[in-house]
Amino acid sequence: MKVYQLTYRSKAIPDLPLKEIQKIIEVAKDFNSTNEISGCLIFDNGYFVQILEGDEEKVTKLYSKIKIDRRHTQMEVLSKGWSSKRVFNDWGMGYLEMKELKIGKKEDLVQNAMNELTNISVKNDFTLKVFWYNVHALLTETKFYKTL
Numbered sequence: 001m002k003v004y005q006l007t008y009r010s011k012a013i014p015d016l017p018l019k020e021i022q023k024i025i026e027v028a029k030d031f032n033s034t035n036e037i038s039g040c041l042i043f044d045n046g047y048f049v050q051i052l053e054g055d056e057e058k059v060t061k062l063y064s065k066i067k068i069d070r071r072h073t074q075m076e077v078l079s080k081g082w083s084s085k086r087v088f089n090d091w092g093m094g095y096l097e098m099k100e101l102k103i104g105k106k107e108d109l110v111q112n113a114m115n116e117l118t119n120i121s122v123k124n125d126f127t128l129k130v131f132w133y134n135v136h137a138l139l140t141e142t143k144f145y146k147t148l
């Protein structure tokens, strides 16, 4: 079955409290699971990167809702399109905070990808796909994740 995937990046408002991110994850877990949307949210150095995957209409609607959220600005779609399967099948909304990770090589790998994402405005789909698979592997291997 085909799944629609959308990845965007945005800038968190300055000094966004951790409590607010926790609230976002809570709401996302609830809403996304009800709507069969899976994905992952990364927070790093003041930037969010999020992938949403599911039904095209539902994902697009959720994107529009997230877009007007005042907790972030400069929302920019990095990639959208169809895939043959979900990357985050097992997470309603995975969450990864880079600075919590202290596990060596994979940390570097994802950190490098994050740096690239922050520096370059549009990535090609293949790079992004590899990026999300790495993130998924990281979430699977570490205890620093929030599950649904």
Ligand SMILES: Cc1cc2nc3c(=O)[nH]c(=O)nc-3n(C[C@H](O)[C@H](O)[C@H](O)COP(=O)(O)O)c2cc1C
Pocket: 010, 024, 027, 028, 029, 031, 032, 041, 048, 050, 062, 065, 066, 067, 069, 071, 072, 093
């Ligand atoms: C970076 C970011 C990511 C978000 N991701 C989601 C999400 O995946 N699912 C969700 O329901 N809300 C998400 N939200 C929260 C929505 O913007 C919105 O606050 C929430 O859906 C509640 O909307 P409502 O009050 O209109 O029901 C996110 C917000 C931000 C800032």
